[in-house]
């Protein structure tokens with residue numbers, strides 16, 4: 699645990715990879731791994747695979763994340779899955795991932811409805827925020843993140859915000875091999891807490907868990923999670939193989955062990 703008592707979160711986003719059979723086979727390998735007490739691990743299979751993967755992982759401490767869901771509870775919404783349908787299958791749901799925002803044109807308003815619907819259904823939303831390359835080059839990162847947060851969280855109470863996970867994922871760093879300098883990621887994480895503090899107060903700002911995502915690998919993982927302002931990582935490409943993913947979990951455990959030894963010294 700960190701000084702503030704938060705576990706480090708290492709979340710894998712499998713995106714549109716793996717058939718159901720492949721997902722189950724990979725989940726079976728993951729279920730055999732021992733998850734350290736100081737780290738929370740969760741993975742996001744494709745929608746078809748969530749139920750069988752969650753069955754396989756039910757014997758382990760690894761949780762399941764839905765990559766997406768719609769905000770209406772039920773009805774004539776062909777192709778969609780609702781938040782209540784995720785109950786008992788997924789603990790978390792990704793909302794506002796940059797691929798949803800940019801490839802599927804999800805607006806801040808839709809994201810806001812999805813966050814509220816997840817909370818209503820007791821599925822924990824992971825709200826993704828982050829700037830594009832053009833926005834970064836024009837020094838608009840803080841404003842973009844501010845706007846995405848303000849709108850994404852606006853239907854929630856301070857207590858609900860405190861239980862949220864926010865993922866800072868600069869769009870230009872996702873799947874590109876380019877990653878944010880850890881100092882920049884730490885600065886944006888601090889900005890996220892200050893926006894939340896100004897809207898909801900200091901308690902939710904301290905309690906909310908903030909992840910970094912964007913070309914995370916076992917080589918760069920420690921540089922992010924060694925900061926107490928960053929609670930974990932959302933890992934895409936490197937979550938698709940045990941050989942790449944588990945060293946990231948091990949890196950988080952090492953950071954936690956070092957911190958708790960320092961705390962005792």
Ligand code: PGA
Pocket residue numbers: 711867871872873874875911912913914932933934935936
């Ligand atoms: P990446 O993806 O690690 O492949 O950059 C991260 C994400 O999209 O969550």
